[in-house]
Amino acid sequence: MDIKADQPVIRIHPADDVVIARRQLMSGTVLPGEGVTVSGLVPPGHKVAVRAIAAGAPVRRYNQVIGIAKQDIAPGQHVHTHNLGFGEFQRDHPVGLDARPTDYIAPPATFEGIVRADGRVATRNYVGVLTSVNCSATVARAIADRFRRDLHPQALAPYPNVDGVVALTHGGGCATASDGEPLQLLRRTLGGYARHPNFAAVLVVGLGCETNQIEGLLEQEGLRTGTALHTFNIQETGGTSKTVAHGVELVQWLLEEANRVQRQPLPASHITVGLQCGGSDGYSGISANPALGAAVDLLVRHGGTAILSETPEIYGGEHLLTRRAVSVAVADKLMARLRWWERYCERNDAAMDNNPSAGNKAGGLTTILEKSLGAIAKSGTTALVDVLEYAEPVKSRGLLFMDTPGYDPVSATGQVAGGANLICFTTGRGSAYGCAPAPSLKLATNTALWLKQEDDIDVNCGTIIDGSESVDEVGRRIFEHMLATASGRKTKSELHGYGQNEFVPWQLGAVM
Structure with missing residues (x-):
């Protein structure tokens, strides 16, 4: 992905059928390097076709299928809910092809943490x-x-x-x-x-x-x-x-x-971060999510732990996670949770493709396939070492997956119950979420949101879209924010007093 500040669109992969608008595109705008002229208005974060796509053909972004064309789409046309829909397609689930041994960093980074009498480590008190x-x-x-x-x-x-x-x-x-x-x-x-x-x-x-x-x-x-x-x-x-x-x-x-506690230097291996995204937009999978993924890679290399969750929002992209599973058993646990969700939806007259939300669609996301592929980016590239059920205690270090709903308060509640002592939450439409007792860092996908809602957001990842920083550079900034927050620096949500109302355990089954 090469983002230039003077270009009107972002191309993520050479094989993609669409590019992403960096600003509102007017009809007649010529897209340099694509040989395409825009037809009609295309909002920021939305998709533009760069080649002719026949009705019924798959449409690719991230070099992955994000949906099926509902009608013929001409080069230069806006691609969204009016002409792109969800569709089932064959997905292979190879195990471990992309699982690599972690290249640990020594000595690890440190933060100022609190050690309890039994040896447990806290980021808050x-x-x-x-x-x-x-x-x-x-x-x-x-x-x-x-x-x-x-x-x-x-x-x-x-x-x-x-x-x-x-x-x-x-x-x-x-x-x-x-x-x-x-x-x-x-x-x-x-x-x-x-x-x-x-x-x-x-x-x-x-x-x-x-x-x-x-x-x-x-x-x-x-x-x-x-x-x-x-x-x-x-x-x-x-x-x-x-x-x-x-x-x-x-x-x-x-x-x-x-009150008798004192903070002391501790290795970053004691940090367990829950990964969340809410109010996502078309930039989430380009800026904040991959930047958070880069920070997760750093955390894992320093011995820490990250928890990816929101099972309905990896649907369609789960093959990217099975490729990183350290064993067949871990991959099977992930697939078993997805099958459980399919049965759960069927019992409740719902469907796994009943997503994205209205705000997601306004921000440029069209199908759950597209949303899932962007959401998985926040997990980085390290191996998937375990799959947990909701609120199950974390016992391994590295990248984990916890089965949760996609609803942010319910999902984060499960992560904290499992042991997350920090939450990182990306957003493209805006979020005011906070979480007690674990501090919550919020990351903006675009600079316009940062300027509008800086009161609630801790890190601007929109510099990636602006072309002024790389994903790795922003990932390093996020990692430094993780260490500072774990050391006691207050997040925006903490300063506002968020945290008590966001405790929302997952309710299953009938209430009699």
Whole structure:
């Protein structure tokens, strides 16, 4: 990919049938080097045909099929939803052809992290209030609100080493089978957060009569109460007021211990980053996603870990991941999750190609195939070492895949439950997402978005589209942002107070 600042379009691969507009193209615009004249208006980030494409023929971008022409398309025409559609095509899934041994960097880069008493490493230092059921959400929030800086500016003043007290509530926990997968999944998610090193201590608040009994949660997840984990419920404590007072008293005591931490230099191998993209556009697969992929390659070479997710948004591009799988078993696990999603969609009268969103389409993405190919770019080029189910604990280092929905809050919740202590989130249309207890870095795909929404976005990757930086140069900048953020530098979303409402566990099955 060679992007020149004076060129009106971007060609990604010599074999592609389309090029991408760097700015709005007017009818009559001649595309240098393509021998094509634009016919009609083409918005920025959208596709222009550079050769005649017959109806029913596959259309290629990234040298990969992104859809099937719904009608004859002439050179110079805008290619989008009116003339390009989703279509099934044969995909080979060879295993390991592109898996390469990691070329580790020694000595590894370092960041200023927090080491817990049991050896776990944190990038943040929170006290958390979790709920077993939605019925205890109001109490949990009332406890955490007593320590909100915007409501009580002096509450945390004596504890400068504490990042905050957050209540992470949810809408489930009852009216489901006591031995079914939905409850097991919720408990696995809550257990992951209860164990997360970014929490110095956690309270779990229940109602008392819910299906998700706290004792069952502790048993399934192998958790034990102690100085860093406290549990109680409203019915046993004596109602709302007494429960809030009890929780506030506990938090006050826990803050004293939490404040004693000190950051120290640690190798980057202790960083686990969850990879997200939301509000994607036609530039996502050219700028922010491949730049994040370059940063992931650096992180992995320094011994760190990255989690690619959003299973419905790798659909159609999964063959690129099986080629990087370290074993047949890993590739088979990935394909099994995709088959599960096909059955899941069928049960719910949905389809895997029910994507992109309205915003994605406005930004130039036409089919799920095109969106998936761009999304996979944020995983870089290193070998795929494992495939995890939702919220399953991370036990390997390197590039992993976790099965999650494409909905960003649900997907990131699973990643953090698995152990991600940092999130990197690319966006082309704009995002205001944040995530507690893991900080979330947001990356803009284009400079126009950066200039418009710099209040929410941490890194501008639009310089790639502008032709002023390469993918590798921006990848290096992102990697440096990762290290600084893991060392305690606040992200834009943290400064705005995002994080509590974005805890959204995946809800499976019927609610009875």
